[in-house]
Every structure is written in structure tokens, then in C-alpha cells.
Amino acid sequence: MNYKFEFRPYQRKFKRPLQTSHGTWEIREGIILRLTADNGKIGLGEIAPIGWFGSETFLEALDYCRNLPDVISDRTIFSIPPNLPACQFGLESAWESATLKTQFKSAFSEDKTPASKSNYSGLLPGGEGALLGRQILWMQGYRTFKWKIGVLPFQREVRILQELVLALQEATGDQSVFLRLDANGGLSLTEAEEWLQICDQLGGIIEYLEQPLSVTELEAMMELGTRFSTAIALDESVATLPQMQSVYRQGWRGIYVIKPCIAGSPSELRQFCNLNKIDAVFSSVFETEIGRKSVLKLAATIQNYCPRAIGFGVDHLLEAEKDLELLW
Ligand SMILES: O=C(O)CCC(=O)C1=CC=C[C@@H](O)[C@@H]1C(=O)O
Numbered sequence: 001m002n003y004k005f006e007f008r009p010y011q012r013k014f015k016r017p018l019q020t021s022h023g024t025w026e027i028r029e030g031i032i033l034r035l036t037a038d039n040g041k042i043g044l045g046e047i048a049p050i051g052w053f054g055s056e057t058f059l060e061a062l063d064y065c066r067n068l069p070d071v072i073s074d075r076t077i078f079s080i081p082p083n084l085p086a087c088q089f090g091l092e093s094a095w096e097s098a099t100l101k102t103q104f105k106s107a108f109s110e111d112k113t114p115a116s117k118s119n120y121s122g123l124l125p126g127g128e129g130a131l132l133g134r135q136i137l138w139m140q141g142y143r144t145f146k147w148k149i150g151v152l153p154f155q156r157e158v159r160i161l162q163e164l165v166l167a168l169q170e171a172t173g174d175q176s177v178f179l180r181l182d183a184n185g186g187l188s189l190t191e192a193e194e195w196l197q198i199c200d201q202l203g204g205i206i207e208y209l210e211q212p213l214s215v216t217e218l219e220a221m222m223e224l225g226t227r228f229s230t231a232i233a234l235d236e237s238v239a240t241l242p243q244m245q246s247v248y249r250q251g252w253r254g255i256y257v258i259k260p261c262i263a264g265s266p267s268e269l270r271q272f273c274n275l276n277k278i279d280a281v282f283s284s285v286f287e288t289e290i291g292r293k294s295v296l297k298l299a300a301t302i303q304n305y306c307p308r309a310i311g312f313g314v315d316h317l318l319e320a321e322k323d324l325e326l327l328w
């Protein structure tokens with residue numbers, strides 16, 4: 001089958017530059033795709049790369065799209081090179097929505113009601129902003145929160161964490177509340193041990209410590225996992241499907257924070273998760289609702305994907321989305 005191929009680059013500003021231990025991120029650049037099948041059916045998809053996180057760069061993705069012909073075949077879509085995982089995800093997702101009839105009932109509803117937010121994890125502002133940010137997200141219905149650490153000096157962050165946990169414990173009635181800490185690979189082994197020691201003393205409210213060490217320290221993170229009760233989750237170490245497969249082969253059976261939009265082929269990702277019963281938490285890359293819809297569709301087909309909140313509580317950090325229909 002052949003498809004008319006159209007694409008439109010977009011930009012979306014963060015309200016405040018996103019601080020991580022990789023640096024600051026001010027503008028999310030991506031590409032919206034439209035495939036029109038011979039029978040007139042249309043499929044939308046999104047390419048939302050994060051070069052510094054492990055996928056191709058935005059410019060590499062744009063260059064790839066510019067070199068595609070106006071009409072592309074199934075063969076082209078399923079032979080995108082593995083060094084372009086965000087392109088693989090975007091094009092295959094658009095193909096799925098232009099060809100597959102399956103509707104899906106996602107466990108993660110898209111409506112903005114507080115109840116639906118309980119299945120989502122809300123990303124808190126870095127540093128002291130987390131305290132006010134938590135109150136705002138709490139009122140919106142979130143009960144799982146993520147906070148980036150390794151941004152301020154250790155002692156200051158520990159003090160903020162203690163205030164955050166106290167506020168959460170006071171606010172919590174009978175509902176379970178979780179806090180995720182994300183170090184973006186920026187801690188030393190000693191700092192990671194100190195953080196895990198503190199987490200273990202907080203009585204289970206810390207769901208996991210995400211990517212405490214750099215991607216080259218898998219063995220050290222596996223060893224940490226045997227010494228502390230707080231779970232460790234890999235993120236940068238499993239940014240793409242080849243990395244997930246390599247880490248699984250090396251014996252990682254802990255949590256995989258999966259960013260489907262930059263991981264690669266959705267069908268191969270589905271197979272990897274279902275075959276290996278991966279303890280997965282799907283995570284946003286600050287894509288638009290087109291990319292998010294593709295991810296929710298994928299999450300609905302991952303058998304044991306449900307118990308953990310999905311890391312898509314990020315919209316509040318970005319400027320309002322432009323109406324993507326106006327791109328055409
Ligand atoms: O995973 C989430 O809950 C939200 C998304 C998120 O935290 C991230 C998205 C993209 C890059 C990073 O800044 C960050 C992460 O490291 O997980």
C-alpha cells in the first residue's frame with residue numbers, strides 16, 4: 001500500500017526552562033506527520049526526538065523527512081534505520097492509525113477530570129518550586145508526583161524532600177500517594193547511596209529513584225538495588241529499544257521508564273514488553289496530543305501495563321498547544 005506523506009515541524013515553548021542534570025530545555029521541537037492511504041484514510045503521527053536523551057536529534061529527523069518522497073510505501077515505513085527511533089515511532093504510529101481498524105480502550109483516559117489524573121504522575125517544578133507545584137497538582141487530582149533531584153545542593157534538596165513528604169502525608173486521607181525522584185544520571189555512587197538511605201527511611205512513599213547513575217553504571221545500579229528497599233528505575237539507560245534489549249540481556253529485571261516516542265517501533269516495543277513481562281512506566285517526552293494518543297493506544301495493548309501511574313502529567317509545564325489541525 002502507498003501513502004501520501006506530509007509533515008510539518010512545530011515548536012512549543014516551556015513556560016519555564018526545564019532544569020535537569022543534563023542542563024536546561026527551553027523549546028520542544030517536533031514534527032507532525034500525516035499519511036493518506038489510497039482509500040483516503042488519514043493517519044497522524046508525531047516525531048518528538050530528544051537528541052541529548054538518546055534518540056536522533058530534531059534536525060536529523062527533519063532531514064530524514066525532507067529526503068522522503070511525497071508518496072511512501074509500507075516497506076519504507078518498516079525499514080527506517082534503528083538510529084532514527086523517534087522517526088520509527090512517528091511513522092509507524094501514523095501507519096497504524098491509517099490502516100488498523102482496532103479501537104482501543106485505554107486505562108488512561110484523556111479527560112481532564114481530577115479522577116482521571118490519579119492514573120497520571122505529575123511532574124513537579126525543580127528545586128523549591130516543588131512545594132507550591134505539589135499543591136496545584138494535588139488540586140488537579142494527581143496522587144503520584146515526580147521531582148528532579150541533582151539540580152540544587154544535596155542538603156537543600158533533602159530539606160525540600162522532607163517538607164514535600166510531610167505535606168503529602170498530611171494531605172493524604174486513605175489514598176495511596178507516591179513520589180518519584182529522578183536524578184537523570186547525575187549522582188555519584190556515594191550520593192545515590194545517601195539518597196536511597198533517606199528514601200528507605202520515608203516509609204514507602206518513594207515509589208522509585210529514577211536513573212541515579214549514568215548509563216555506563218548499570219552494574220553499580222543493579223548492585224544498589226540489592227542493598228536498599230527503595231526501587232530503582234532505569235530511564236536514560238533504556239531510552240531506545242536496542243538499549244532495553246541489551247539491559248534486559250544483562251539481567252535488569254527492575255523498572256523500565258519507557259519513553260515510547262523515542263524508543264523506536266511501537267510494534268517491536270509491544271512485543272518486547274509483553275514477551276518479557278516488563279515492569280514498565282510509560283513516560284512523556286513533552287510531545288503533543290498526537291504523540292500522546294499514540295502512546296496511550298500502545299499502553300492499552302501492553303498486557304501487564306497498568307499498576308503504575310503514567311508519566312504524562314507534563315502539560316502544565318508547556319505553553320498551550322497550538323491547534324494542530326491548522327498545520328494543514
Ligand atoms: O516521566 C515523567 O513523569 C515526565 C517526563 C520526564 O520526566 C522527562 C521527560 C524527558 C526528559 C526528562 O526531562 C524527563 C526524564 O528524565 O524522565
Ligand SMILES: [Mg+2]
Nearest residue numbers: 182184210235
Ligand atoms: Mg527520567
